[in-house]
Structures are given as C-alpha cells and as structure tokens.
Amino acid sequence: MVRKAVLPVAGFGSRMLPASKSIPKEMLPVVDRPAIEYVVKEAVRAGIKDIVLVSHSSKSAIEDYFDTQFELEHQLEKKGKTALLDALQNILPADVNIISVRQHHALGLGHAVACAAPVIGNEPFAVLLPDVLVDCQDIEEDLAVMVRRYHDTSAAQIMVEEVPAQRVDQYGIVALEGDAPKAGDSAAMRAIVEKPPINEAPSRLSVVGRYVLPGEIMAILAETQPGAGNEIQLTDAIATLIKQSPVEAYSMRGQTFDCGNKAGYLRAIFHYAARHPDLGEHARAMMAEASQH
Template sequence: MKKPIRKAVFPVAGLGTRFLPATKAMPKEMLTVVDRPVIQHVVDEARAAGIEHCVFVTGRNKGVIEDHFDSQFELERTLEARGKTKELEQLRRDLPGPGQTSFTRQQGPLGLGHAVWCARDIVGDEPFALLLPDMLHLGVRPCLAEMIEAYEAHATGGNMIAVYEVPADQTHQYGITGVGEPIGNGKVYPITQMIEKPAKGTAPSNLAISGRYILQPEIFDLLAKQERGAGGEIQLTDAMITLSKSQPFFATRFDGDIYDCGSKLGFLAANAAYALSNPELGADYRRDLEALLTKK
C-alpha cells in the first residue's frame, strides 16, 4: 500500500555567502520577503499541502530558525497586553504544533545530497517531500499541493520532481529533465533523463528542476554510498539517476512564477512579486513602484 506524504525536509545549512554582509549573523533563510522570512514562505507551502512534520537540516549559526518556529511567550504577552489581536493571531497560526518540527545538523558543507541523508533517521521508512528554501513558488495553488495530488493519483507512487519551463537558450544553467508524453491532467510527465546543466544545444527539453521533490526512502541508502561529484559534494541528482533505474520518476509542471532567492536579483524580484500580490499592500506598492520607475 502506498504511504502518504507526511514529512518534509528543508535543507537550511547553507552559508549564504552571496548575501554578505547581511548574512554574517543572520541565516539567509531568515531574510524577509515582504513581511515573512523566506523559510516561512516555504513552510507555509508545505503546510498548505498537508505536511504534518517539518524536518530542518541546519548548520552553525542557524539557531534563530529554530527560535522562529517556537513560542515566544514574552512577545505574545506583550502583544496581548497592547491589544495587538491581529498580530497575535498571526503568530499563533504560523506556529507548528508540538512535535511537528525536528532539527538535525549537517556539520560540513558536503552538498544537497548529504543534507538530505542527514535527515534519514527522522524521516524513516516512508516517502517524503524535499523543499529547497531558496526557491519560492508563487502560483494559484501551492506547488507541493499539486505534486502530492499527482503522486496520489498514480497507483505506483514512485518519485516526483517539480519542473518549470525556461527559455531554450538558458537550459545550460539548470538541471534539466527529459520527459515522455504527458499523462493525467497533461501536467505530469514520465521522466526519461535528468541532466545537470547540459551543454548548450544538448538539453532534451526546456523543463528545469525547480527545487521541489517527492522521494522514496530508498534514496537514503544510495546517498550513503554516493561518491562525491561536482565540487567535491554529494550530489542529490546523481543518487536520483541511480534510483531511476529501479523506480519510476515523474515530472509535475508548475505553471506559476519561481524566484531564486539565492541570488540578489531573484530575491529582489520575489519581494516585488509578493508585495504586488499582497491584498493589503499591492495597490499602494504598485503606485509607488510605478512612480519610482518613471522618476527622472
């Protein structure tokens, strides 16, 4: 019987060197997009998809992430005393329930594959979601919710990767999937290839991996034996390619917008997009933005 997707892994051990000095003392995942940290946006996506347990793979100087997902009694009492009901209710809605978060350490920068492997004992013998916090997905429906729906619709289960269309002349900058004919609702494809940054003109499609995965627990055994790849790191893609020889992989196309908050331009674009989509701020922000853009 196919097991449900209950747990999600969030690798948050990166150093954030592209955002220095802002990330000298603050984790890059805690930089805010409008009024919420990047990591909160991604956790919101997971919880909206029905995830019950969030597993954070952290590193040094990441304790503030654990504090963010914990109660702050002094702050709550202060808000209550000052009648800040709206803010207090928001904090309580965002707070995971008791036992719904776990934190484990990745002691060295050994790559995404190693970070996933560090979560093995907490995830256990069940399929899980993997969400890369740098990649924000803004759409009509949460990306992971669409993936889980597609996963549940396939009796064989297997593994799923979210993909999105990129310009054909930019495929060499991404992890690219080769796919077969669409199935189901036309947004799900069997994966035939996975290639990390193919040479120009050689990509099998323009469908790039977007940083959302549903993986079977057998990936952990492969990661334990995986040799180091590019950059001397344990690469998740290498282990997935090996797993694809014994288990099916499917791609789910995400039709919303994706912002790479690991880059400064992507982070700035995410702030603009999320502000414009905010029902309270959107109209005023658009006015101010247009005024700024037309200013001589």
Template structure:
C-alpha cells in the first residue's frame, strides 16, 4: 500500500464573502494575527508528514506564490539584525515542496481537486481546505492518514454540528462505528433543512484514493451549480469503502466573517506578546456594552 505523501490545497475561490478586502488580495492571505490563513494549512500538512503540496489557484492569487517563495533580501536583513526566530517562522514552508496549478474556470471544489490529477498520479493523497483551521495535539490530517493506513480506504474528516447547521455542509449517513471511525452508507452535499441523515459534517479534511479522479472526470454539477467533491465521494463509496473519522481537535471556521473574527481573537489570546493588553481591551469593551444596554 502506497504512503500518503502528497496533498492538494484548493485556493481558487473568489472570496466573495470578504469583499471588498478580497478584490485584490486572496482570501487565503487574510491574516489570523500575524500569519496568513493558508500558512496554518500548509504547516498542518508538513506536521502530518506530507512531502509535496500542490496549491490550486486562480486569477489574482499570485500573492500566495510570492508568500511561499524565498525572499533572500529579507532573509539577509533578518540575519544581520539577529532576528533568527522570525527567520525560522518565514522559512517553515521550505520543509516541503510546493507546486501550483491554475483552475481556469470556477467550477467548484470537485473540479479544483480534479485539476491536480496529473500531479497526484496513482497515489493516495490528502486534501486540506483553507476555510477550516484545526487546532489539535495530533494534526488532523495525520489522524486521517493513520486511519487510511489502518483501513486502506479513503477517509473523510467529520465533526458534529447542530441541526440548524447541517444544511451548510456535506453530511454522512453512518452505518456503524468503531471508536471514532464510521462506515458510511451515503455522503450527502448540503441536505435541505430537516432532511440530514445525521449531524456528522464533513470538515474540510480528506484522504482519498486516486480512483476519485475517475468520478470527478464525469461528475455532473450539483449543489450551487458546481462540481461537488462530496458527490464524487459518494460514487467512490459505491465501488470501494469510504470511511468517515470524527477527528480530535478544535475546528475554526474562517470562511465567513464572524468565524474569521472570533478565530483571530482566540489565536490572539494565545499570543503571549499581546494577550494581556487584548484581555484588558476586551474587558473595557464589555463594560462599555453593559453600560449602553
């Protein structure tokens, strides 16, 4: 059985929820405190043992390539000033090979993954979506890779959501479970309110066998008029088992405004440099709000 050494990070979305900020800046480059969102995703892949990453980009995404490129002038400047801790931070991505391909048309997540088919070849691979940051003692993708190594099958990361939220996600219809691992009957993309088969939602982390490309090749458009990865996974599940794994960790939704703001606050409170001042500021905000109410 081949090892999971490659990962796809789809980053071709238009980022319309964050306009006008994303008119000229990729949403994946919006910073959570002092690091762009996509950097958290790349670092998770590295920590999970991934050796090669392909980022699927689109028009106006050149800033992503520039960010992960070497900047020798900046590096020399940091070295001369003895700022080696910052140098280590900006060179984290040098531990992995990063490649790029463009999704020429915005046809959805399934199509974005399909665009990387030649890079993946006949190997199993991981997919990490940039709208979800997962904080975990063991990286989320590594948890899924371990399950793949055990089952020899595709594994989809899931977590429980409320009844009201099920319409926003791909939802699994579980048959049985062994610990955190579920055998799945159906994968349903964004079911109508009240029709979801469970509360276990797909959360932007996948380990897939290369056979998925056979189904993405002919996949028709689904929810939102796009080629949905979930629909292709369901077809794959009909020919070979696809498991779901309820991964351990805290998932942060940075794909919409409120989630992005609350994630930034939580991560800032984990930063010792600004934690005390931020807490003081937040306390003042709460006091003022109470007075007004």
C-alpha cells in the first residue's frame, strides 16, 4: 500500500526572489495558507500517512508550520478564539507524520528523492513536487486515482498533461506504447526523456509533478549517473525502471498551477481566492473591478 510521500523542498526558489530570500518559497501564502499545505493535504487525502520532507537547513519554517505551537494555541484558547484554534490544530490529522531528511547538496530531483531512501525502504511511495498545485474541484483527485491504479496493477504512475509543441523542450516528455490515455486513465509507457529537442520529442505529454513509484526505484537512483544539467534526474531513473517493470502515464483531469514562478503563483492566488468559502465573493468582486482599469 502507498502510505508514504516524498516532497522535495530543499531548492532555493530563485525564480521567486526577492520574496524567497528569507522565506521558503513553499511557505509563501496562497490566499490564507502556505502553498505547501495544499500539497500536503492532497497527499493526505490520497491515503498518505508519512510525509517525508527532503529539506535544507534554511527551510526549518516548513517543519515548524506542521508542528504544534503551544504558546500560540494557549493564547487563542485563553481568548476564546476557537475557530482560529481549530484551524491550527486541524492542519493535519493526528495519524499523519511529518518526517524531515536533509539534502546537503543540490544535485537534482533524482538525488533529492534518493535522500529519502532510509525512510522509504522498499515500500511504494508517491512524489509530489511542492511547486505544483493540482485542483480537481468537485471530482476525485488525480493523486488518489493514481494511488488506486497502482494498488490495482502495481504499475508505476506518472502524471502527464499535454503541452504545446514549442514547449516540449522545457519538460520531461513521455513516449507511449499506444494511444494517449483519456483524462483520468493510464496507458503503458515505453520511454521518458528529460527536456528533448523540439524536433525529437516522442510526444507532447509532459510530466506534471506527481508520481507513484515502487520502492525498487531507490536502488536505481543510487546507480543513476548525472544527466541533463549535470544533475541526477528522476526521469533517467524512471527510464531504467521501464525496462524492468510496468510504468504508466496517467492523464490528469485537474487544473495545475506552477507556484515556482511569479506568474503561476499569482494565477494560483486568483484561482483559490475566487473559490474561498469566506473570501470568494469579495475576491471575485475585486478581480472584476481590477479588470476594468
């Protein structure tokens, strides 16, 4: 059963400077809560019980956020601010653990995932990139579907979405055995390539930032040599995994927001503000007013 998830949060967030100079980019607020909370709760809703943060010494604020802050909670209780107290105490269910490991050197996503090997062991696990928010609104969430598909088939699941042809050189791109899957379905992969030249891309299906992988990929990562950007690439390890066991591309149904860049982050704020149960009406009115100027 997939009960563990790896979240690589050690990056410096240079695309979000100067805001990320002293605040981890994952802690930048999307409306009224940090971006990392959306990702962690997505994992929890998919059945994850152990959240493994692959972190850096400058990112302790992320661990602190998910910890208990007794003095603050005591003051809220003393002042009768029960709604705020409940919000703080219910960030995570009591049976969910936050575990932190360090990535001492920035050697790529594959290296970051491999840093979690002592916690993951030989168990299957999910990987969620914290830059990417996935909103499925009123349908079953994509990660939950991927986890269920893995349980049913034991095939690794790689979330993909179609991108314009001129942008395929910016992503990991998958090649399929047959036709592309419909949204919400999976299809067998035969290859995956990191940032291929536009004229050599095997498809327009890009890897989004959600994976469900077997524990055996940790041994593969340990042997994976630096690839694109002289970094250890998770896509290279997945390419090796394809030769050993089934790997499928899962076509997502939700909407993605890349909070790793300023435009994507702003787009996420607009989206989640408009849907906020308390602030939505005000947010939509403010956006309508702003659009007239």
